[in-house]
Amino acid sequence: MGEIFLKAFESLWQVLVAGIILGAGLPALFALGIKALGSGRTLAADGASYTTPTTGAGRAGSTVLFGVCAAAVLFGIVVIVFGSQLFGK
């Protein structure tokens, strides 16, 4: 019984680490992309919108960051389809 728990916790620990890197890291990248879209722009008085258009640098930065997130989702699909072949079981 003790061995079972040990083995399970070992897996859970790995899931937690992978989860934090991907599951919290990707939202952080996405958030940086949203932030980049607003960089160098003037906020409206109510804070709900911008009064100036997106800057070139902001657009470029957000494209890269969103691209990383999209690539991660595509990688997720690869994992779903070919996971057992890529990683063994």
Added chain:
Amino acid sequence: MNDAEIGVRRWNSAAAPSIISDVTEALFILAIVVITALAFDFTNGFHDTANAMATSIATGALKPKQAVVLAATLNLAGAFLSIQVALTVSNKIISIQGSNGAPIPELMGVPILTIVFAGLVGGILWNLVTWLLGLPSSSSHALFGGLIGSAIAALGFGGVKWDGVVSSVIIPAVFSPVVAGLVAALGTFIVFKITARVATGPREKGFRWGQIGSASLVALAHGTNDAQKTMGVITLALIAYGSWTDVHSIPLWVKVSCALAIASGTYIGGWRVIRTLGKGLVEISSPQGMAAEFASAAVILSSSHLGMALSTTHVATGSILGSGVGRPGATVRWRVAGRMAIAWIITLPAAAVVGAVCWALAHAIGGAPGIGVVFVILVAAAGLMFRHSRKTKIDPNNVNDAWSGKLAPSASASETKIPVNV
């Protein structure tokens, strides 16, 4: 004639006199088992629509109908994408199969079909009860519970692999919501920190896209994992009956019918569960929704490749709860979370009791009549629960109404039968 056919015949010969009625009886039982397995797959679909789509529906990232169409399509695709053979699903928890997944010779034929059938009935009925109450509970646990109950009834406590139950059911159930919740809470906290000074309009809108992408991944993974379980169960039944012998592949018609069953269930949309997860548990905004879905996707995908298949429901619920905890000042309804936790704890034993009773009933009557009677009871109970659900109807039109402490929106509060106290 292969071993399987001999097994069927040997078992039946005591009950039925002629060879022709043996064959028809076993075929009838097989047909009922297949129909019941597909029905389970269907309930699995609508019970779990919420796991992927509740947050997108709640934040308005997707209209309710769009969300279920997307989820159904991805579940369908996911079911076809699965290339593993999931005969091992039942083999981890009960002793009716050998190490290669094929049924134990002594149980070939009607005995194994009866055990599987009673287990499925337990799973379906528990799924319907929790759906009626609007509680997200694990469909896998319901199925495992049903199978454990029928195996105990048929084979005694030795029929259950308790080590497997602890390692692949109980430990993951206790810790997966915690792990997912931690990840989602951290993600939510970071996201709000980063975007604190971003204009709120573009922020809400921008995150909706991230939400849809990550939710789609969860739906696809769900189709792959969960449709596979039913495929495994039906294939096991076919092997037990003797019409399929390959433990390494699944007949195409099984794949197609399971994919269609889970996808159509998903399309029907378990609106009651969606409402509890999307509106009841946490008041959710699109950054929280995105963090929750990314957390779910990351935890589900990483765990399934460590050989620890976590319940999508437990992970998704933990993530949504975490997204509420991670946002300072967010509303988290712990009473609702508490009700869910209780439902999770009793899912396995409750489904086990139903599974055991169904097995005992089917066995006492015996053969095809026994299976038939239990099937009729299943249909009647499902019909009653569906009728009851109409009294507090939740559909795409009211799924997003403000949470007033109950599953049923306040407009129809006078008819409310299911209080969820806040």
